[in-house]
Amino acid sequence: MNALRRHRALSRIWASDPGFRGWFTTVNHNDVGRMFIVTSVFFFLVGGILAMLIRAQLATPRSAFVGPEIYNQIFTMHGTIMMFLFAIPLIEGVAIYLLPKLLGTRDLAYPRLTAFGYWCYVFGGSMLLFSLLVGIAPDSGWFLYPPLSSTLGQPGINSDFWLLGITFVEISAIAAAVEITVTVLRYRAPGMSLTRMPVLAWYLLVTVVMILTGFPPLILGSILLELERAFGMPFFQVEHGGDSLLWQHLFWLFGHPEVYIIFLPAAGVISTILPVMARTTLLGYGWVVAAAIALGVLSFGLWVHHMYVTGIPHMGVAFFSAASTLVAVPTAVQVFAWIGTLWKGQPQLRLPMLWILGFFVTFVIGGLTGVMVAIVPFDAQVHDTYFIVAHLHYVLVGGFVFPMMAALYYWLPHVTGRKRFFKLGEAAFWLIFLGFHVTFLALHWVGLLGMRRRIYTFDSGQGWELVNLISSIGGFVATIGFGLVLVDIIVNAVVATRGVRNPWGAGTLEWAMPTPPPAYTFASLPSVSERDPLLKEPRLGVGLAKGEGFLGDPSRGRRETLCVETASGRPAYLVTFPDNSALPFALSAVTGGIFLGMLLKAYWLIPLSILGIVALGVRWVWTTGADRDRGPMDVGRGVSLIPAEEAEDPPGWWGSVFLLLADATLFGSLLFGYAFLWTVAPNWPPPSYLAPDPVAAVLAAVGGLVAVAAFRLAARALEQGGSAIGWLILAALGAGAVGAAAISVMVARPDFTAHAYDATLWVIAGYVLLHAALAVLMALFLAARGWLGFLGPRRRGPVRVGQIWADYLLVVAAIGLGAAWLPGAFA
Amino acid sequence: MDTLSTVHPAGPAAAVVAVMWWVLLVGSTLIFLFVMILLAAAFRQRSAPIGPAHDSGRERLWIMGLGLAFPLTVLAALLAYGLVVGERLAPKPHPDLVTVGAEASQWTWRFTYADAPGRETWNVLHIPAGRPVDVEITTTDVIHAFWVPRLAGKLDAIPGHVNVLRIEADEPGEYHGVSSEFSGPGYRNRRFLVVAHPAADWTAFLNGEGMDE
Numbered sequence A: 001m002n003a004l005r006r007h008r009a010l011s012r013i014w015a016s017d018p019g020f021r022g023w024f025t026t027v028n029h030n031d032v033g034r035m036f037i038v039t040s041v042f043f044f045l046v047g048g049i050l051a052m053l054i055r056a057q058l059a060t061p062r063s064a065f066v067g068p069e070i071y072n073q074i075f076t077m078h079g080t081i082m083m084f085l086f087a088i089p090l091i092e093g094v095a096i097y098l099l100p101k102l103l104g105t106r107d108l109a110y111p112r113l114t115a116f117g118y119w120c121y122v123f124g125g126s127m128l129l130f131s132l133l134v135g136i137a138p139d140s141g142w143f144l145y146p147p148l149s150s151t152l153g154q155p156g157i158n159s160d161f162w163l164l165g166i167t168f169v170e171i172s173a174i175a176a177a178v179e180i181t182v183t184v185l186r187y188r189a190p191g192m193s194l195t196r197m198p199v200l201a202w203y204l205l206v207t208v209v210m211i212l213t214g215f216p217p218l219i220l221g222s223i224l225l226e227l228e229r230a231f232g233m234p235f236f237q238v239e240h241g242g243d244s245l246l247w248q249h250l251f252w253l254f255g256h257p258e259v260y261i262i263f264l265p266a267a268g269v270i271s272t273i274l275p276v277m278a279r280t281t282l283l284g285y286g287w288v289v290a291a292a293i294a295l296g297v298l299s300f301g302l303w304v305h306h307m308y309v310t311g312i313p314h315m316g317v318a319f320f321s322a323a324s325t326l327v328a329v330p331t332a333v334q335v336f337a338w339i340g341t342l343w344k345g346q347p348q349l350r351l352p353m354l355w356i357l358g359f360f361v362t363f364v365i366g367g368l369t370g371v372m373v374a375i376v377p378f379d380a381q382v383h384d385t386y387f388i389v390a391h392l393h394y395v396l397v398g399g400f401v402f403p404m405m406a407a408l409y410y411w412l413p414h415v416t417g418r419k420r421f422f423k424l425g426e427a428a429f430w431l432i433f434l435g436f437h438v439t440f441l442a443l444h445w446v447g448l449l450g451m452r453r454r455i456y457t458f459d460s461g462q463g464w465e466l467v468n469l470i471s472s473i474g475g476f477v478a479t480i481g482f483g484l485v486l487v488d489i490i491v492n493a494v495v496a497t498r499g500v501r502n503p504w505g506a507g508t509l510e511w512a513m514p515t516p517p518p519a520y521t522f523a524s525l526p527s528v529s530e531r532d533p534l535l536k537e538p539r540l541g542v543g544l545a546k547g548e549g550f551l552g553d554p555s556r557g558r559r560e561t562l563c564v565e566t567a568s569g570r571p572a573y574l575v576t577f578p579d580n581s582a583l584p585f586a587l588s589a590v591t592g593g594i595f596l597g598m599l600l601k602a603y604w605l606i607p608l609s610i611l612g613i614v615a616l617g618v619r620w621v622w623t624t625g626a627d628r629d630r631g632p633m634d635v636g637r638g639v640s641l642i643p644a645e646e647a648e649d650p651p652g653w654w655g656s657v658f659l660l661l662a663d664a665t666l667f668g669s670l671l672f673g674y675a676f677l678w679t680v681a682p683n684w685p686p687p688s689y690l691a692p693d694p695v696a697a698v699l700a701a702v703g704g705l706v707a708v709a710a711f712r713l714a715a716r717a718l719e720q721g722g723s724a725i726g727w728l729i730l731a732a733l734g735a736g737a738v739g740a741a742a743i744s745v746m747v748a749r750p751d752f753t754a755h756a757y758d759a760t761l762w763v764i765a766g767y768v769l770l771h772a773a774l775a776v777l778m779a780l781f782l783a784a785r786g787w788l789g790f791l792g793p794r795r796r797g798p799v800r801v802g803q804i805w806a807d808y809l810l811v812v813a814a815i816g817l818g819a820a821w822l823p824g825a826f827a
Numbered sequence B: 001m002d003t004l005s006t007v008h009p010a011g012p013a014a015a016v017v018a019v020m021w022w023v024l025l026v027g028s029t030l031i032f033l034f035v036m037i038l039l040a041a042a043f044r045q046r047s048a049p050i051g052p053a054h055d056s057g058r059e060r061l062w063i064m065g066l067g068l069a070f071p072l073t074v075l076a077a078l079l080a081y082g083l084v085v086g087e088r089l090a091p092k093p094h095p096d097l098v099t100v101g102a103e104a105s106q107w108t109w110r111f112t113y114a115d116a117p118g119r120e121t122w123n124v125l126h127i128p129a130g131r132p133v134d135v136e137i138t139t140t141d142v143i144h145a146f147w148v149p150r151l152a153g154k155l156d157a158i159p160g161h162v163n164v165l166r167i168e169a170d171e172p173g174e175y176h177g178v179s180s181e182f183s184g185p186g187y188r189n190r191r192f193l194v195v196a197h198p199a200a201d202w203t204a205f206l207n208g209e210g211m212d213e
């Protein structure tokens, strides 16, 4: 088979559906990655228009352009859109598009999940966009502090759009994070050990693990605040045992890591592009990776620096101030590693490099003001002033937008297969770079002169007029620059000439393929023996197209790739991906029913949507697996591997482990909230405790243990060639018993509006109940699968997946129900 | 002009921070220039020696030296400076101490006086000049913050909690204050006035004279 015939065969197998339908059924990372990127750029434009409205309003004192009601929506939505609907989704899009190519594989671990995440993002984002257009958008600032954002300060529907829309969008972040984690750990080219991984893959790995542990506190906070607003559960109402500070802790437990979730991928981009622009390799690869990991870990210990002025005890503040200054160290390691790389090589001032220089100038200033505000007495003066607005834009625009512009111009030839012909990009760079600094540099100063953020207008005579006028002019200059970039991209994508394959002479695998990339990405998978395979073997792509790598034979007619062992990169098993499917779109639309039901207070929609989700979910998993043992199969180059469903640790198992990591963080945040209210909220302890219920306790303990044991016995029965069905049904009964015990807690404290204690019991019990229901469903699903012959002596993987969910149920039931009953037992 | 300026201090706490700002500005500017010079110097024409031996030398210089040792030293000094200042500003027992209450609501401030029980003022806080004053800050509805930029940093008013901020005015006079935590549509006009009295006027105020608000 020659390269062209192979290309045709693979293209047929991997092709998305033609035409309009293809948009809704594609699961290919090439498509979905680009859809993510384009959609996030759209939201950047919306957020940018809002920024221009802000600057128009603030250009002169006493401006009558908009009043406070509208202005409050504008700045809230500007911040919200930029953080949640632009920055994070853009990162996801870039990761989705690039990662399989960098890693030398054909797609991400769960293609349908990629598409599902995209649609959740679109639907959640549309909710917020709708609220903006109709003029009922969230208006209490992007961190939505209650009581202002709760029923006391905002009785309307505005805050609900935020809480529900953003939570919907967060589903997509969690989905992408699970998928990217598993992809980096398992879906790489054979031979690509962890130490040979491109540095960007390391950065993305750290980023997504941070998403898995950083987003759940916000998701929990949003759920609690929505429950307070919808049903009067008083988590944040002090007179009923709540505390508004709990929201701030949950929000910033997310919010500070969020800043690094945005910065780290940008730093990864710089670590990738900068050495290529200097015709050398990255100085101190190991140090840089260690610095990225250290940043990730440290950033979870800093959230209180956003709360210095809330009256945190003195010692606590000292600790967090120390941690906040310390976090500058790993950042410094990276910055100096990059400059050292430039010294080591021969830097060339091409357009991506220009943007990287823009990054250095801007980000270093933002980092230095960041160290300033880590110092408590200084922060007490500038907190909530324009000094902070300036600081955060130096970090976000300098540390994220500028590197993304470098990425845009660096990978554009990869996406379009063309080389830049009209050179508007340089002019655009200068407009944006200078415009940005004109906008924000002097705003530091008006902040020090006492100009608070979030005021819709200001009086003259305080020395603020000139700076604000200049700032607004700078903002418009930068906007023109962004417009020019857009024109540049469109013009060059349409009319420029075809480019060469690896225009920058880079060493990473994404350049070892035709551009624009075909749907199947690699015609055969490379075997990797160093960090920059293309430096040693520039013609690697040609060999891969000829089928010299793994899986070069498309004759099985399925979308195939390989999973490798995590550390060594030795090939482990063969993965067959699902085909195009409308399920992701349908599932996210049905999921939207829950959010719509909450938003419109049409609660009947919720059980209906849950039924729909269960039905579609069953349909989804049903299509995986095989109805007979297939045994090892040929994957090329003389190697045979077992298929995924016969592995001890199939992809579903890995996905479950990392989903449970996020889930456990959410549960941990819930327990943190419970303990926080207990120790800090003024109106505690509650008037009375829940009386422990011995019957329910025994039910939960026995049920949980039975479920855990039965899953293990089911796997054993399969291994010995027997049937697992009986054991699986027993497991379902056990999990059901745990659910019944959880319900007993709710029944015993029916009034969840009485005190935050009762509301918390409901949420804990609800959490246990949800996991019990999940375990029941899984056990019954597996029993049905077993009955139809989809389980076998080699195909025990699915049961192992169910087993870890049952194990998790036992743990959360023990901790959750224990936390509910124990205070009453000791009282 | 300059009524809300943190760099025109009129009390000891604000003065310390204003000095701190100039120290931070100078230090940051030096560091910024240093980094920029290193960056620019990378572009001069030269041929850098290549090979792993040279790389390990570079790692020592760039990463261990500039990346680790340099920021650790600077930050340790800075942190110590910040903690010492923070310690100095914290409310501590003092023989001349005056205690007042500040209760925020959408959108007024109600001030009370420990030395004159029952005495209340709205949107004007009276204090003696030259004596430390502890402001006990709280709120009846949403979160607000008490901030008199020329006297001291800000502190939040949180429902159900009382936060204590130490302020002091060097001289008698009027000082502008604002609420600096976003509190809804009326946020912009959330101003108040702090009137620092000479000792005699303060006694008169406590005795109920000049109750014209």
Ligand code: HEM
Pocket (backbone or CB within 6 Å): A048, A051, A052, A054, A055, A075, A076, A078, A079, A080, A082, A083, A087, A141, A142, A143, A389, A393, A396, A397, A400, A401, A436, A439, A452, A453, A454, A455, A475, A478, A479
């Ligand atoms: C050149 C483009 C931009 C301009 C001119 C701009 C302007 C502004 C201004 C003036 C404010 C303060 C509004 C107020 O306090 O009343 C603001 C707030 C904010 N901006 Fe931007 N911005 C730009 C780009 C961005 C980007 C790219 C991001 C994030 C990736 C971002 C994130 C934020 C956030 C989080 C806030 C805080 C919103 C809040 O207080 O709730 N901005 N922006």
Ligand SMILES: [Cu+2]
Pocket (backbone or CB within 6 Å): A255, A256, A259, A302, A303, A305, A306
């Ligand atoms: Cu932070």
